[in-house]
Each structure stands twice: as structure tokens, then as C-alpha cells.
Amino acid sequence: xxxxxxxxxxxxxxxxxPVVVQAASTVAVAMMIAGQAxxxxxxxxxxxxxxxxxxxxxxxxxxxGKVHCRSCQVLCEQGMEVNTEK
Amino acid sequence: MIREAQHHFDVLVVxxxxxxxxxxxxxxxxxxxxxxxxxxxxxxxxxxxGESEDKDKRNTEASKWAERLSTAGVTSLCGLRVVHQxxxxxxxxxxxxxxxxxxxxxxxxxxxARERFLxxxxxxxxxxxxxxxxxxxxxxxxxxxxxxxxxxxxxxLLLAVAAYLREHGAxxxxxxxxxxxxxxxxxxxxxxxxxAKIVQGIQLKRCLAGIPFTANSWPLAAHGEQTLKSVTxxxxxxxxxxxxxxxxxxxxxxxxxxxxxxxxxAVGNGCVQVDDFQRTTAASIFCAGxxxxxxxxxxxxxxxxxxxxxxxGRTAEARALFGERxxxxxxxxxxxxxxxxxxxxxxxxxxxxVVCRCEDVxxxxxxxxxxxxxxxxxxxxxMGPCQGRVCGPALQFLFKWKPDSVRPxxxxxxxxxxxxxxxxxxxxxxxG
Numbered sequence: 001x002x003x004x005x006x007x008x009x010x011x012x013x014x015x016x017x018p019v020v021v022q023a024a025s026t027v028a029v030a031m032m033i034a035g036q037a038x039x040x041x042x043x044x045x046x047x048x049x050x051x052x053x054x055x056x057x058x059x060x061x062x063x064x065g066k067v068h069c070r071s072c073q074v075l076c077e078q079g080m081e082v083n084t085e086k
Numbered sequence: 087m088i089r090e091a092q093h094h095f096d097v098l099v100v101x102x103x104x105x106x107x108x109x110x111x112x113x114x115x116x117x118x119x120x121x122x123x124x125x126x127x128x129x130x131x132x133x134x135x136g137e138s139e140d141k142d143k144r145n146t147e148a149s150k151w152a153e154r155l156s157t158a159g160v161t162s163l164c165g166l167r168v169v170h171q172x173x174x175x176x177x178x179x180x181x182x183x184x185x186x187x188x189x190x191x192x193x194x195x196x197x198x199a200r201e202r203f204l205x206x207x208x209x210x211x212x213x214x215x216x217x218x219x220x221x222x223x224x225x226x227x228x229x230x231x232x233x234x235x236x237x238x239x240x241x242x243l244l245l246a247v248a249a250y251l252r253e254h255g256a257x258x259x260x261x262x263x264x265x266x267x268x269x270x271x272x273x274x275x276x277x278x279x280x281x282a283k284i285v286q287g288i289q290l291k292r293c294l295a296g297i298p299f300t301a302n303s304w305p306l307a308a309h310g311e312q313t314l315k316s317v318t319x320x321x322x323x324x325x326x327x328x329x330x331x332x333x334x335x336x337x338x339x340x341x342x343x344x345x346x347x348x349x350x351x352a353v354g355n356g357c358v359q360v361d362d363f364q365r366t367t368a369a370s371i372f373c374a375g376x377x378x379x380x381x382x383x384x385x386x387x388x389x390x391x392x393x394x395x396x397x398x399g400r401t402a403e404a405r406a407l408f409g410e411r412x413x414x415x416x417x418x419x420x421x422x423x424x425x426x427x428x429x430x431x432x433x434x435x436x437x438x439x440v441v442c443r444c445e446d447v448x449x450x451x452x453x454x455x456x457x458x459x460x461x462x463x464x465x466x467x468x469m470g471p472c473q474g475r476v477c478g479p480a481l482q483f484l485f486k487w488k489p490d491s492v493r494p495x496x497x498x499x500x501x502x503x504x505x506x507x508x509x510x511x512x513x514x515x516x517x518g
Contacts, residue, residue, distance in 0.1 A: 025227025032228055035313075037212055042446040046312055048212030050443070050476070052222030053132055054125050054167070055200045055342075057471035057498075058443060068471070068498070069182065072222070073165070075127060 012080040027071035027082055028052070028059045038071055039085040060085055091186050093161070095121040097397045098177070098190035100168055100345065103131020104383045105375025106196035107151040108390030113194075113398040114158035122160055123179060123188060125167040129155070131198055132218055133383055135225045147387070163188075169495040169503065171349055175370075178495075178503060185503040192370050192397040195346050195358070196390055199376035201243075201336035202479045204427075205441045205449065206434035208308030208317075213332050220334040221247045224254060231255030233331040236317050238262035238305045240425045241338035242382075249293035251334075259328050261294075262303035262319050264337070265425050270301050273424040280417060282384075304431060308333055338425045340479045341377040347492040356489075363404055364393035372397050381418030388414055432484055441484070442477040444470020449484075458487040471498045 011020050012027075014034040021030045028049045031038050037046030038059040049059040052072050059071040062083040071082070097113040099106045102124030114120035122129065130137055134148035155162065163179070168188070170178040177188045201216040208214065215223070217239055224230045235256045237248045240263055248258050263270070277283050302322045309316045309327070316329045343351075346358045351366035351373060353359065358373040360366055366373045374393035375386035388411045395404035435441060437450035447467040455461040458468060458481055468474030468481070468490065481487045495504065 022227045026223075029223055029227040032213075032223065037312075041210070041440075041443070043440075045210060045440075045446070046212055047210060047443070048313075049215060049223060050203070050219055051200060051216050052219035052226075053200065055472060055475050056443070060471070063182075066182065072226070073126065074182065 010076045010078050012076050012078070012082060014082050015084055021076050023076075025076050027061060027063060027069070027074045027076055027080070030076050030082065031059070031061065031071055031084075037084055091184075092189070093121055093163070093186065094189045095119050095161070096190070097121075097192045097194060097394070098123065098188055099194045099196060099394075100124075100177070101131070101196035101198055101375070102126070102129035102162070102164065103196060103198050103375060103386065104133060104147070104151070105198075105386040105390035105393070106131070106194070107148075107155060108387045109194045109196060109372075109374055109394035109397070110160045111151055111154040111158055112391045112394030112400075112403075114160045115154070116398045116400060118398055120158070120160045121163060121188065121190075122155070123163040123166050123168060125165070127165045129162060129164060132222060135222055147383075167497055168345060169497045169499040171494070178499075178506070180499055180503045185500070185506065190370075192372065193349075194364075194372045194374060194390075194393045194397055195349070195351070195366070195377060196373070196375045196386070196393070197342040197345055197377050199339040199341050199380055200475060201239075202338055202340045202483075203335075203476050204239075204337050204431055204434065204480050204483065205439050206305055206307060207436050207439050208310070208314075209305075209335070210440050210443055211308050211310050211314045212312070213310075213314040214308050215332065215334055217241075217243050217247045217334045217336040219336070220332055221250055224251065230332075233257070234259055234329065235332040235334055236260050236262065236305075236319070236328060236330045238303075238317075238319065238333060238335040239337045240264045240427065241336070242421070242425075243336065243338070245290050245294060247334060248297060249290055252297065253293065258297045259330060260303075260319065260321075261297060261299045262305065262321065263299065263301050264304045264428055264431065265301060266428070267301040269424050269426075273420065276420050283417070304428075304434070305333065305335055306434065337427060337431070338421075339376065339380045341380065342475075343377050344473070344475070344492050344496045346371075346373055346377055348494060348496050362408065363396035363401065364389055365396065379415065379418045380421060381414055382421070385411065385414035385418055427483055435484070441480060442467040442470065442474075444468075444472050444476075447477075452481070452485070455485075458485075458490045461487075462490060473497070 050056040096118040099122040110122040137148040372393040374389035435449040445466040
């Protein structure tokens, strides 16, 4: 039987490393908890979420192989594989 | 989730914040077919993010409107963003899995506002975010307890978000507001005309007790290697460096007018122009809320109601709300006067400071140009995925450049979605 704590949490991987987040967290939150940049800028700088509402595209990541997903607009799912965009 | 490839509505509402929810509910209560589409995964917009489904907050405005939407049988299409208008009366929208066509008799645009961001050294570091941006992340699960957050920029959002963050366990070493003490004092006096705002203000003051607040203050630089470590602020003439985990920084709001522009609605002073019934200059298209002027939730709600009623042909009922709207509009003008940007903020970026974050275009490369159009052609400034939504308002302030024209698609879209509009594909039904 899964415990209550497990039901309230979701495990996904960020750049191959497992991250546990509260259920109903966005992928952008998972990136921040993992301490990973979402994307690498044209000049090679790390970038993370800025606007939090789907406007700025700074939080774009690759989710389960789909590129350029705005991580602040996507909810975490169990087993999701998320990667920083280079 | 897209269930069918095509949806037809008597009234279609784009944007599910306070204005859109009010418009959809008021229109649908007269028995016509109403749909509401929003890019976010839930209705409520930014201000009511998460509230309508929070069981502890059943009696809020948000939950009341959510209830009315569901009772009136409004179709909610969340997680779907409108990218293009392939033909008059047809909008094309997509999500992660596919796309669909939305057709309408009447359209209400309630696309809301976004934060205005201004460049300063270090503003591109991870953990430097918008004020509303950081709040949205916390509402979406970011743990903030015990974190040090500097809140900076301008506008009423600074106080509201600082109170919210503190309530969730954050430490706020400083609220840095660029507006002058004089402007803020006048704002306080004029607020006496809005009793509801006074009550909000008193509650806010209680939540903010003990947090240092400085007027005439702005960030000079954010420091750190891979992520933020500290922020240097100008604090009423003194320069101070404060260690922190996050910098929440936004300079009030700007209307989201890209879709109204694409659909041919006339814009003046950066806002969509509407008549008494919230009708735009484009046939059958109404607009309500922040795109018509930055006036907050009360104005958005009453404009939304008027637009919804008018779109359903209920002009007498709409007219009954004109007085309420008039009062709310005066508050919008007050906000505008109080939080006008000071010219010193134009000198914050250094030559090497990035202004266009999508394409990493520095301030020194931009200042050689005389218009945004010229800068676009030579530097790609504003041509990245955000399509100038972040750098555009900054360029307007820094260089007084006029916004460039809007072109379809208004958001980056997949080739399959756009190909469908050219008739090469019929309709794709999305998974899920």
C-alpha cells in the first residue's frame, strides 16, 4: 500500500536524476528544486523561469523527448523525463 | 486536452482570468453556447491562480465565478493557447499534443497583462524572477519557507506578493519601490475614495509589519555565478548589497495586446480601444480587463461582465454596470500616475547587459539603432520565441521605440498546426 505521503508526491527525473515534488507542481518548480537551469542561452548562460505564466519562454525544457516545452505551463507526472535544453 | 478538432460557440472568450470568467458566465446565463479558452492549466488567471479549486477558499470571488461558469454550462478549454486566425471568425489553438479550431459568432478577448521587466546587470541569473512570477511558482509548489527574497520594482503587486511570500514562510529583507515617497503618499490619500481598498490596505499593512520598505529605491545589480547570491540596491540614495536566495522584480504591468492586434482591433497608448459596451473596432470582437487599461481585478470583473452581457445582446443589463465601471476606471488612472517609471531606470543596463533574453542581444548593440524594426533586422532583438513580449516594453521605455507590428502566429506554433491552416492537413484530433 502506498503511504499518504507517497500519494501526495510525484517522482520525475531532471537530467537523469530523480526529483520528488508535491503533486500538482509544475515542471518549472521541479527544475528549481533540482537546482538545474531550464535552458542554455545563445551565449551559453544558464537560464531559469522568469515570468511564471507562459510568456517569456525562459523555462523551456525537453519533456519526454518533446522539445521547447514551457515548463511553467506543464504539471509534473510520475516518471516524466525532463532535460535542460542546450 | 483536446477532445474534438473543432468547437463552435455563440460567444468564445479568450483568457480565463477575472474578466474572462465574468464575461463567460454572464453570457452563458442567457442560455447561449459559451466557451472559454486559456493557456494555463486552470482558470483563474494570474491573480486567482489555484484559488477556485482550493477547498479552504470556497467563498472567494474566484470560486463564486467558477461555480457560475459550471452552473451555466460553459465549456472550459484549459492548457490551450490561441496562436493564429486562419480566417475571419476562426481561431487556431494548440496544446502539447495537438491543435484545434475554435469558431465563434462573438469573441471576447480578455488576455490579461504581463509584468514589465527592465534590464539591469545580472537580471538574467536563475532565481531572478518577476514579482508575480515568483508568486506563481510558489503557488505551483516551489518551497519558499526560510528563503530570503528581495522584492523590487514598482506597483501594488510588490506589497501583495511580499505579504503572500511571508505568509508562506519567506524572509523579506527589503521591499524596494522605485516610486517616490510623494507619489506613494498621494496614492494613500486618494485611496480614501475606495473603502474596499482601504480594508485591503489595512490587512496588508498588518501582514507586512516589520518588513523594511523603501521608496525611491531600485535594484542596481544582481550577483552570482550560476545562480543568484546577492543584490545591490540603490536605497533612497544609499547603495547597499544584500545577500538573498531570490530577487522578485517587476515594474508594474503591461497589457497583452498581441492577439487583439492580430485580429485588427485598434490600439491607442498601448491599450485596446473599446466603446461603452466593450466593443473593439473589429466587428463582433469585444475586449475586457487589463488589455483595455491596467486597472486591477475590480475593473476587470465589471468590464468582463459588460462584455459578456453585450456579446449576448443584453445591452440594458450591461448598461446597468456602467457606473461601477466608471469608478473602477478612476483607480486605473491613479495606478498609472503613482507608479510611472523614473528616468534613472534607463541607466541601469551596462553596455554588456543583455536586453533581449531570447537572442542575448546586449544594450551596446541596440543603442546604435533608431527603431525596433532596425534593431530587429540587424540584431534579431525581439525575434526569439517570446516575440518581444519581454524586451518590447523595456525597449519602449529605454529608447522610446514604438512596438513593431504583430505577425501570425502570435505564439510559436508547431508546423503541423500551421500547415492545417494552409489546407494541407484536415483536422488532427489530439491524444488524451
